[in-house]
Amino acid sequence: MAYKHYVLVCGGTGCESSKADDIFNNLKAEVANAGLENDVQVVKTGCFGFCEKGPIVKVLPEDAFYVEVKPEDAEEIVKETLVKGRIVKRLAYADESGKTSAIPEEIGFYQKQMRIVLRNCGLIDPEKIDEYIARDGYAALEKVLFEMTPDEVIEEMKISGLRGRGGAGFPTWMKWNFTKQVESDVKYIVCNADEGDPGAYMDRSTLEGDPHSILEAMAIAGYAVGAQQGFIYIRAEYPLAIKRLEIAMAQAREYGLLGQNILGSNFSFDIEIRLGAGAFVCGEETALLASIEGKRGMPTPKPPFPAVCGLWKKPTVINNVETWANVPVIITKGGKWFASIGTEKSSGTKVFALTGKIKNSGLVEVPMGTTLREIVYDIGGGIKGGKAFKAVQTGGPSGGVITAKMIDTPIDFDNLIAAGSMMGSGGMIVMDEDDCIIDVAKFYQEFCVEESCGKCSPCRIGTRKLYDILTKISEGKGTMQDLDQLKEIGEAMKRAALCGLGQTAPNPVLSSLHYFYDEYLEHIQDKKCRAGKCKKLITYTINDNCRGCTLCARKCPVNCISGEVRQKHTIDATKCIKCGECMKNCKFDAIEKK
């Protein structure tokens, strides 16, 4: 026997601490009072990601979404919604425009996410082409082959306003159009699945969850520009994505959706996979193409652009995985539909990999123009452990920080660039008060030092210089001239480096310097690291809480703690390596970090 209604009470830590337990118990009692035990089940759920408006209660199948519920509201929810089938308007979530979840056709609108790229991820079996087909898969390819001219395809892409999701945000239709206009017997389509920046895994998940969408999109582009061969460049570190792509390609060939005369038309197109060894610079398009050609993955100056002179000097369309995943939907639902989502200059959605000090880490896909506050607090559930929000790094090693001040800025390509960051591929690393901004900048700079291909000196020497100066500052040896040097070197790299790696490598430094100048000053003038991350700037001491239990002395890996049993111990600061083991183990709060 199944129930008629289900009442879901959020049992996430955010809501739990604000009386979700009492609400749960009251709801159960009220259901019993009304004699509905056999019709209604009250259960606890995991976090809705909406902790800011918690506690949350949701009623199924009505889909009533109640926010900021109090224990005393239980009676009304039961009497109104469960007995009479009416929504309690007072508790229903309303967005800024005053729409409430009481409007039935707006079901689910409280959800800030919209899944275009991830439309099939988590819904279909990625290893079964039939399931992709059943969700309008290959309907876009069918449409372009039998109902549209190549020019109409490009026009549809233009109307959609789709911009490249690989970082730079270049209009996709323009690339396609350049390639289309070049006369050439051979042209190529390439999918950039190198995805190498720390903290990003959107492309991998898309390929793992919906490989056919990429194949279909590449074939569509092939038709539009007149290419017959595609390559997917993917790092060998992504074995599951590779396996699923291979399965998908074999199935598509079997069905005649790849190969000669697709669906009986006179269009032929096939795709091959090329594995990358995992160098960040190979994500840069000219280096990537060199790598496919079997050469060392190093960038070449642009122009000529790949669209005109790319793989084996032939016109080549190269797009990012997420860019590709949007294409079939644009064709089936129309460019106009797509353009209506997001902001005027950045249409559609963006997938972000939300990681760091966030309660609910994961992949989120939101319309462009969503604010950082909505992503962090309404989807991500806020900062872990109730700490204070400090900043978010977007764009990985090529991007910069967005601070608390900008938390209400709508996120799109142009706003991020104006803020000194960039969209990048969509990594979003959340920092809290325990993160040191210099430490973070140093981390990214170290990454760039290692990943610089060494071909041009602004990048090879510049990244090393920036890293050395940051290290010096983090050790309390920085001077005010160092700050000027950071800026000078950074600006020079932006202008002189050969490829995007070197041109954007100074971004994390320059943006943190701009927004957290006072923290740099503290490190230099006061020799202090407020987050307690820069080891050279902190000291551990033992206070009077010490009972002389000797635990810390036994845990210390370098034996720098001494003292008699039952006497206060002391730390020899000259030997201490600041590992924090003593503090972690002390049961009496006797260790202080300054």
Add this chain to the structure above:
Amino acid sequence: MAKLTLEELRKMREAGKKQIDTRQTHGKEIFVVIGMGTCGIAAGAKSVLNAFIAKLDEKGITDAVVKQTGCMGLCHSEPTVEIKMPGMPDTIYGKVDAALVDQLIDEHILGKKLVSGHIIDRPAGDIMK
């Protein structure tokens, strides 16, 4: 399978759509869909999948099919499992382990009750609908 003609592809799509709606693939009624992206697998999705197959078999439940899917994006709650069956709302459970598998089969599938504490809200509506 030979290469498809346009006609055949269209037929297949329509037939597939009906199957999704009525959920009658292979004549099964109950679907257990497990998130098998890299993050899900890293969190133990494979052993959850095996546990479901073994336990369903053990309990003699023959009208259920266990399937895999990609990542739902709920990395904080992996492994995730969605159960779809007649008479119950489609439900996503997070942080599923072998012990919970038992409970999901006994309470959700056989008892037709939701299992408290592990339910997760679907993150977004379906644009394909």
